[in-house]
Amino acid sequence: MHYLKVERGLSANTVASYRNDLQTFALYLAEQNLSYQSVTKDDVLAYLQKEMDTGKTNATIIHRITSLRKFYQYLVQDQIVTQNPMLLIDTPKKQQHLPEVLTTKEVETLLNTPNTGQALGMRDRAILEVMYATGLRVSEIVNLKLNDLHLSLGIIQTIGKGQKERIIPIGDVAIHWLEQYLQLSRPKLLKNKRSPYLFLNFHGNQLTRQGIWKNLKKQVQQAGITKEVSPHTLRHSFATHILENGADLRIVQELLGHADISTTQIYTHLSKRRLAEIYNQAHPRA
Structure with missing residues (x-):
């Protein structure tokens, strides 16, 4: 290891x-x-x-x-073995699986679910807004530190897979909720402690991936969304929605931190599927 x-x-x-x-x-x-x-x-x-x-x-x-x-x-x-039994083992072809994606209306409903009158609700709203605005992986979200934020410039920096750093733009709405969280909610969660991490749990410690999963499950239920939703669903929705609105595939690859553009191309299939759905709904002879 x-x-x-x-x-x-x-x-x-x-x-x-x-x-x-x-x-x-x-x-x-x-x-x-x-x-x-x-x-x-x-x-x-x-x-x-x-x-x-x-x-x-x-x-x-x-x-x-x-x-x-x-x-x-x-x-x-390391010369621990002389024969490699894996040399003649073929890798099966990966099954093409289109991930679940939320509609923009479902995203809006989900984002409005947390009770922002409470410290944890304010934190959860900020998390959801950042995830949808940036397409960050859940592991990247929990590892965000205060010095990764450059909100006056409208960007966030993160370390992704393979320890690769990338800079991601973040929209005004997500910035607003981040600033609200930083001013009103994070100090309450911190409870006189010190932490370099952006998102904290009730005890003022770094929020975990499991914590985000657990909270999201409750929020999806409260929002009345029946789809199978995980933190990655917001990443898929982010990529699909910006492609549907005209973003270039290479830009989406850069934003998601994909090493190979073939990984990003799955979102073109999602966009085409959405296009077909709109056509079937709109065309009188569809």
Whole structure:
């Protein structure tokens, strides 16, 4: 894991997901009385088949293969093993899955849900506004620090995947709610403590990813939204809505922090789907 963090520069969340994959593989090897040094291609295929038989998704299987590939590359590189069983293992094609996206009306309803008369409600409104205004990942939101804000310039800086820094513009509405949170709510949550982090929990400590998930679940329920909504849904909605309003795909790639534009292209499919929905509603012979 030190190799992944230091030499590969991967984020803590990515390292944790690799650790989980390798622990699952290690349990399988123990069940089969195998060691990772003696593993063959057939052993890996048997392991992957077992994972599929237990209902693991296509995306999970792809992630398992990626983790094992990196693991054995490391073992060969450090001469811990001489044979790499992953060399002849093909990665299955990723299933095209269009993420759930909120309509602009649903976003508006969700943003208006928190009770801004309370410190936590003001914080939650600011979080939702920033997520929708910037498309930040939930891990980027919880790691935002006060010195990452440049509100007079209308920008936020963040460290994304692969420790890559990016600068993101933020709109006036989100800036307004951030300023309200900073003036009226954050001092109450801080409770005479000191913290470099922007978003705090009730005890004045850094808010966690799990905290945002839990709060969002309640807010979605209160808003009467029946779709499956996660923090990533706001990121998807951000990207889809700005594309629908004429943004260039390369700009969206830059804003989202995607290394490869093929990752961003899924949002063009979402925009086309929305276009088809509007056509079907509007055309008399559709």
